[in-house]
Amino acid sequence: DTGVSQDPRHKITKRGQNVTFRCDPISEHNRLYWYRQTLGQGPEFLTYFQNEAQLEKSRLLSDRFSAERPKGSFSTLEIQRTEQGDSAMYLCASRPDWHSTDTQYFGPGTRLTVL
């Protein structure tokens, strides 16, 4: 499978716990994006990377959220001290580069439930 992959697909955690999600983009895609989607809403931008550099963070990304892409390949999104409001689908997407005419391709998402 050469698409975007995400792990885990589902995560149930208790409030206050830390969670980490992983995204593997399409091979040789330099741009990697994270979005969050709550029930009945469209995805909302969180942050993006150009290779290993994190270039922009949305105001939705509070201090409890941190994202990394250490070698410019896979990325991780960590949420510390989870809150019930963090319950959502976390989506990862990739594209070849910013100047590519190709758009973003999404992974299957990680569904987080905070009890």
Place this chain on the structure above:
Amino acid sequence: QKEVEQDPGPLSVPEGAIVSLNCTYSNSAFQYFMWYRQYSRKGPELLMYTYSSGNKEDGRFTAQVDKSSKYISLFIRDSQPSDSATYLCAMETGGANSKLTFGKGITLSVRP
């Protein structure tokens, strides 16, 4: 007002019907327009991708963009039960800092 507004749903049609899905937007800098299909508890799947104004056809799907009216549409001909899903419009400005802005999505149900 949100940057991208999508017609509220849900929408239920009989099999074989022509479906029209619409979005309006306020940011005149948007240049690239997309429609994604999302099945329940899955990630969005790209359906159509268009640049600037005009029409694009792919099988039973036609995407229309009218930049002067800030309005985009997706038409589905001969709708099938397998088309039942949530449809999301998305757009971006292009350029180095570009990222997608989505509509809320509309859930379509095609009745056999």
